[in-house]
Amino acid sequence: MTSVEAAERARERTIRARNRALLAVLAALAALFYAITIVRIGS
């Protein structure tokens, strides 16, 4: 594997990890708003 290919692989891995982290953050945010709403309505 050439150094250019290795760099491209590393770049793809980084982007994939960032996308997964963003997905997790968005899911957590949705859960957070849901929880806040339920508690606020309940009180």
Next chain:
Amino acid sequence: MTELSETRPAAALDLAGSPATWAGAAVADYVAILKPRVMSLVVFTGLVGLVLAPGQLHPVLAGVAVLCIAVGAGAAGAINMWYERDIDAVMRRTALRPLPAGRMLPGEALGFGVVLAVGSVLVMALATNWVAAGLLALTIGFYVFVYTIWLKRRTPQNIVIGGAAGAFPPLIGWAAVDGSLGWGAIALFAIIFFWTPPHFWALSLYRADDYAKAGVPMLPVVAGPRETKRQMLLYTVVLWPVSAAPWLLGMAGAVYGISALGLSALFTASSIRVWRDAGERSARQMFAFSLLYLLLIFSLLLVDRSNAGWPAGAWR
């Protein structure tokens, strides 16, 4: 190669001077610019403010409030790293941070910080009240505009005034429950406010060369180690009554009060050792002890509240 990726290495080279072929920051870099170690102390003090405040907050909302304090602190840290990327690049302690190392573009850090700052304030308002949200916004603004942009590069009193930003979290936690601020909240603020100068100056005593190289007018650089040590000693003495204030105000019991005075005495003794020692070893020890001091003071307040909140013998 896309136009975007072609512009990135040049932008990264602006500050870092490193031959980055792609400045795409990893998830770990985004975490790093939130200053997680600073965040942990902020979260802890905010939590104590939340627990000590009169009244009750639903556990879910309390958790959200602590999360918002953490994210808000992280946002302030990210914006701070964006603004200070030039001096971070010349200081040994900070040269490997994502921005000076060229792993992240300045715009990425700024955008990340601003989004988190706005988001944390809005969610805080949604989950608790506008007083807590306003205080969180004030804290972030104070840290970024007053400390980072205005004071840090202009005056050796930068961390005295700017230290207020680090003292706000217990107020935010308190306001999240109470919707207002009482004397107890002010006492918690004062403890951190008067603790910050000796804590930071202990660090800057053995990092003075770094600060001088970066042109940051920390007290040891401008006034010398002797004057710095004198002021550190004064602040540790001021901490005696300030740390005992929660006891004097009736917010905590005698066990806390006596323990706080004992810890303050040890902090002053540590400062006297720094005063007498020409080397940097005692300053390093004082810096480490200062962290333990704050942790123990706030832990004691938590323990005191836990004991007061439970019926006698309930823990058995």
